[in-house]
Amino acid sequence: MPLPVEAIAFTLIGLLAGFGAVLLWPGHFPMSRQLTVGTALVSALLSGLVARAALGGADSLRTIVIAAVGTALLTSVLARPDLAGRHRARRHRRHRPA
Numbered sequence: 001m002p003l004p005v006e007a008i009a010f011t012l013i014g015l016l017a018g019f020g021a022v023l024l025w026p027g028h029f030p031m032s033r034q035l036t037v038g039t040a041l042v043s044a045l046l047s048g049l050v051a052r053a054a055l056g057g058a059d060s061l062r063t064i065v066i067a068a069v070g071t072a073l074l075t076s077v078l079a080r081p082d083l084a085g086r087h088r089a090r091r092h093r094r095h096r097p098a
Contacts, residue, residue, distance in 0.1 A: 001060035006048060010067050014044030017071045021079075028079040036078060043074035 001009075018040030022033045029036045047070025051063045 003052070003057075006052065006060060006063065007045070009064050010044045010048035011041065013048070013064070013068050013071055014041035017044065017068070017075050021075055025079065028081050030080050031078065036075070039078060040071055040075040044068075044071040047071055047074065 015037065018037030021029060021040065022036050044067055048063065048067035051066035051070065055063055055066075057063070
């Protein structure tokens with residue numbers, strides 16, 4: 001498969017992983033939705049290109065599977081399961097000078 005077609009597949013994997021993470025586990029990702037989806041997108045492209053270089057571009061299916069696994073692993077680095085039951089982070093009040 002040519003690189004532009006694989007790049008589109010990597011992009012779709014990243015978007016699917018990012019939106020899936022935000023929709024399925026919203027409490028585990030305390031940062032903004034855009035950051036979570038953007039991180040998944042970049043990790044899919046990065047892991048796809050690394051997998052393609054490691055395999056020499058010979059096996060497209062294996063490259064896409066490795067990109068999907070790499071995307072899931074890199075996106076899960078952002079997860080904070082310890083914050084899952086809590087509401088959004090509270091903002092600290094400014095202390096007024098006395």
